Amino acid sequence: xxxxxxxxxxxxxxxxxxxxxxxxxxxxxxxxxxxxxxxxxxxxxxxxxxxxxxxxxxxxxxxxxxxxxxxxxxxxxxxxxxxxxxxxxxxxxxxxxxxxxxxxxxxxxxxxxxxxxxxxxxxxxxxxxxxxx
Amino acid sequence: xxxxxxxxxxxxxxxxxxxxxxxxxxxxxxxxxxxxxxxxxxxxxxxxxxxxxxxxxxxxxxxxxxxxxxxxxxxxxxxxxxxxxxxxxxxxxxxxxxxxxxxxxxxxxxxxxxxxxxxxxxxxxxxxxxxxxxxxxxx
Numbered sequence: 001x002x003x004x005x006x007x008x009x010x011x012x013x014x015x016x017x018x019x020x021x022x023x024x025x026x027x028x029x030x031x032x033x034x035x036x037x038x039x040x041x042x043x044x045x046x047x048x049x050x051x052x053x054x055x056x057x058x059x060x061x062x063x064x065x066x067x068x069x070x071x072x073x074x075x076x077x078x079x080x081x082x083x084x085x086x087x088x089x090x091x092x093x094x095x096x097x098x099x100x101x102x103x104x105x106x107x108x109x110x111x112x113x114x115x116x117x118x119x120x121x122x123x124x125x126x127x128x129x130x131x132x133x
Numbered sequence: 134x135x136x137x138x139x140x141x142x143x144x145x146x147x148x149x150x151x152x153x154x155x156x157x158x159x160x161x162x163x164x165x166x167x168x169x170x171x172x173x174x175x176x177x178x179x180x181x182x183x184x185x186x187x188x189x190x191x192x193x194x195x196x197x198x199x200x201x202x203x204x205x206x207x208x209x210x211x212x213x214x215x216x217x218x219x220x221x222x223x224x225x226x227x228x229x230x231x232x233x234x235x236x237x238x239x240x241x242x243x244x245x246x247x248x249x250x251x252x253x254x255x256x257x258x259x260x261x262x263x264x265x266x267x268x269x270x271x272x
Contacts, residue, residue, distance in 0.1 A: 023155055029163055033165060038190075038265075038267060039267070042233075042265045043266065044263055044264070045251055047255060048255045106244040107243065108243070112266060115181070115266070116181035119181075120183045130248055
């Protein structure tokens with residue numbers, strides 16, 4: 001008589017599909033990950049308090065009206081020209097403060113364009129004046 | 134004359150370490166994923182050239198504003214005068230170290246609204262003074 005051998009049961013967890021499972025998870029996270037980095041123009045606001053008195057020769061006034069026209073020191077200027085003018089002015093006077101004044105109804109888009117120009121001209125001292133009513 | 138058979142080269146790529154590699158990638162993406170918390174309101178961002186990157190999403194408070202003078206924070210509309218209160222709550226949150234306030238403002242929003250937001254943020258002070266005007270990249 002032949003004694004039947006007991007069937008050996010494998011006691012291991014099958015690992016052949018491990019890679020598939022891991023791939024599935026990987027693809028899920030690959031798809032859901034958003035690597036869009038937010039970008040923008042940085043600015044540090046002054047803490048609340050009394051506005052400082054600044055001598056007039058250190059200030060350049062920059063007015064933006066509601067049509068998006070820009071006036072730089074009493075002269076109507078093209079927005080794209082601001083960069084060069086301000087860069088020259090800062091070269092002459094490093095303490096120059098650019099005071100940006102807007103109207104109540106000025107569009108944000110124009111304000112950003114002007115800020116962008118000032119940033120490109122390396123203007124560090126930018127003052128944001130309250131809009132004229 | 135017998136020709137010698139060319140020795141066969143092994144054709145397969147070894148796949149034994151494949152799960153390890155995949156797991157490593159998986160863990161990287163799991164750690165770096167930040168799920169979007171909320172969307173805000175639809176705005177058309179202005180474009181600019183001289184732009185900076187923001188720190189990671191965990192250190193930023195987002196504030197939306199559009200051309201109809203609506204302000205949104207944390208997925209709901211709020212009044213402009215409430216910004217200060219909400220900001221103070223955010224800044225005292227020990228789990229998140231807020232460093233920057235990101236303003237996502239529609240390009241046609243009015244400066245009157247922006248100035249009011251500025252005033253509120255100045256009232257809060259601290260990290261709320263670091264403002265970043267969110268923009269697209271201009272070509």
